[in-house]
Amino acid sequence: MIDEIDKKILQHVQRNNQLTSAELSERVGLSPTSVQRRLHRLRDQKIIERDIAVVSTAAIGRPLTMLVSVELERERSDIIDRFKKSVRDCSKVQSAYYVTGETDFVLTVTAIDMADYEAFTRDFFYNNQDIKGFKTTVVMDRIKASFELPIE
Amino acid sequence: MIDEIDKKILQHVQRNNQLTSAELSERVGLSPTSVQRRLHRLRDQKIIERDIAVVSTAAIGRPLTMLVSVELERERSDIIDRFKKSVRDCSKVQSAYYVTGETDFVLTVTAIDMADYEAFTRDFFYNNQDIKGFKTTVVMDRIKASFELPIE
DNA sequence: AAATTATTCGCATAAATTTCGCGAAATTTA
DNA sequence: TAAATTTCGCGAAATTTATGCGAATAATTT
Numbered sequence: 001m002i003d004e005i006d007k008k009i010l011q012h013v014q015r016n017n018q019l020t021s022a023e024l025s026e027r028v029g030l031s032p033t034s035v036q037r038r039l040h041r042l043r044d045q046k047i048i049e050r051d052i053a054v055v056s057t058a059a060i061g062r063p064l065t066m067l068v069s070v071e072l073e074r075e076r077s078d079i080i081d082r083f084k085k086s087v088r089d090c091s092k093v094q095s096a097y098y099v100t101g102e103t104d105f106v107l108t109v110t111a112i113d114m115a116d117y118e119a120f121t122r123d124f125f126y127n128n129q130d131i132k133g134f135k136t137t138v139v140m141d142r143i144k145a146s147f148e149l150p151i152e
Numbered sequence: 153m154i155d156e157i158d159k160k161i162l163q164h165v166q167r168n169n170q171l172t173s174a175e176l177s178e179r180v181g182l183s184p185t186s187v188q189r190r191l192h193r194l195r196d197q198k199i200i201e202r203d204i205a206v207v208s209t210a211a212i213g214r215p216l217t218m219l220v221s222v223e224l225e226r227e228r229s230d231i232i233d234r235f236k237k238s239v240r241d242c243s244k245v246q247s248a249y250y251v252t253g254e255t256d257f258v259l260t261v262t263a264i265d266m267a268d269y270e271a272f273t274r275d276f277f278y279n280n281q282d283i284k285g286f287k288t289t290v291v292m293d294r295i296k297a298s299f300e301l302p303i304e
Numbered sequence: 305a306a307a308t309t310a311t312t313c314g315c316a317t318a319a320a321t322t323t324c325g326c327g328a329a330a331t332t333t334a
Numbered sequence: 335t336a337a338a339t340t341t342c343g344c345g346a347a348a349t350t351t352a353t354g355c356g357a358a359t360a361a362t363t364t
Contacts, residue, residue, distance in 0.1 A: 002211070010212070013205040017169065020321065031343045036322065047211040052204060053165040054299045059154070059199040060162070062301055067251065067258055084295045091302035098293035099219065106219055106289070110301060137258065141250035143236045145299065147206045149214055149262060150243035172350060183314045188351060 002047060005030055007151045009038055010047070014148050017051050057110060064111040065094075065139040069103035070125070071132045079130045080104070086128075092120055103135070154199060157182055159303045161190055162199070166300050169203050209262060216263040217246075217291040221255035222277070223284045231282045232256070238280075244272055255287070 002010075008028040012019060021032040021039070028035065042048045057063055072079055080098070087096040087107065095108040111117035117136075125131050154162075160180040164171060173184040173191070180187065194200045209215055224231055232250070239248040239259065247260040263269035269288075277283050 017205040053169040095297045096295040097291045100290040138252040139249045143248040145247045
């Protein structure tokens with residue numbers, strides 16, 4: 001399915017997907033044409049799921065990140081699905097995980113400032129009958145934020 | 153610093169940075185040349201921090217994600233800095249936040265399976281004198297995982 | 305307000321990169 | 335080991351990106 005050269009390509013593009021096929025070619029030891037073809041295949045097969053630019057939170061005026069643990073009133077599948085959808089539709093929520101343990105979900109939420117976050121919680125949580133409670137953790141420092149995977 | 157057209161460009165490329173300047177041109181209403189020049193500027197100014205390919209965790213054989221809350225023995229700056237470095241250097245850790253609240257850090261860790269995660273905790277936590285304790289939460293479903301920001 | 309200066313724009317064109325056709329090499333299957 | 339399939343890499347074509355430059359727009363100064 002995916003061989004050693006694919007892995008090398010993935011290692012590089014998951015750090016920088018703007019490398020040209022000639023540059024990748026040198027790094028993985030294959031002609032630019034073949035590298036290009038492999039990239040196409042990796043994208044077609046969704047081994048590369050997507051290609052994105054990461055925008056600076058500071059530059060865009062959203063310097064705050066919160067980690068929010070959410071507990072639902074009941075673990076009923078229709079309630080869970082409704083919550084999942086609301087989370088997907090909210091652009092202030094960067095990521096959302098359905099998890100084991102005391103709480104049901106953990107969200108990553110960005111905000112302009114505390115007042116803005118406050119407003120978000122009002123809209124998103126207090127208005128919502130399905131939500132039993134939530135707990136906010138403030139991110140003081142982002143040591144690392146990536147989707148990189150160790151590939152062999 | 154950044155105007156309405158820049159924002160439109162950012163909105164698009166944070167979802168898909170493989171769009172050509174001609175495609176972006178249509179979407180934002182500016183010539184391809186100008187779009188290209190703006191992209192360059194946005195990258196030079198680190199408003200676009202980086203450009204990455206997101207690799208499928210399943211395809212690469214790392215289907216498990218854990219959220220790990222870590223508490224250090226003492227909140228001494230040298231200990232904190234040492235921990236930060238170890239986290240940055242570990243490719244199994246996708247993201248790491250220094251946070252307020254009961255724990256000091258929250259990490260996102262990927263693993264092949266539970267045994268693999270078990271091995272990681274041994275290496276990373278039990279070996280480490282600086283760590284008082286940690287709590288693992290297993291991700292059952294990744295509803296959303298992005299670095300997208302709401303840009304106006 | 306008018307004039308000056310500085311930016312940004314978009315066209316034309318040059319440079320670079322990606323895509324495609326094709327035969328050769330390598331790998332897989334029979 | 336022969337046949338079939340896949341992958342390779344070269345060269346050419348097509349597409350995309352980068353650059354030069356005058357025109358238009360916006361900002362600053364007087």
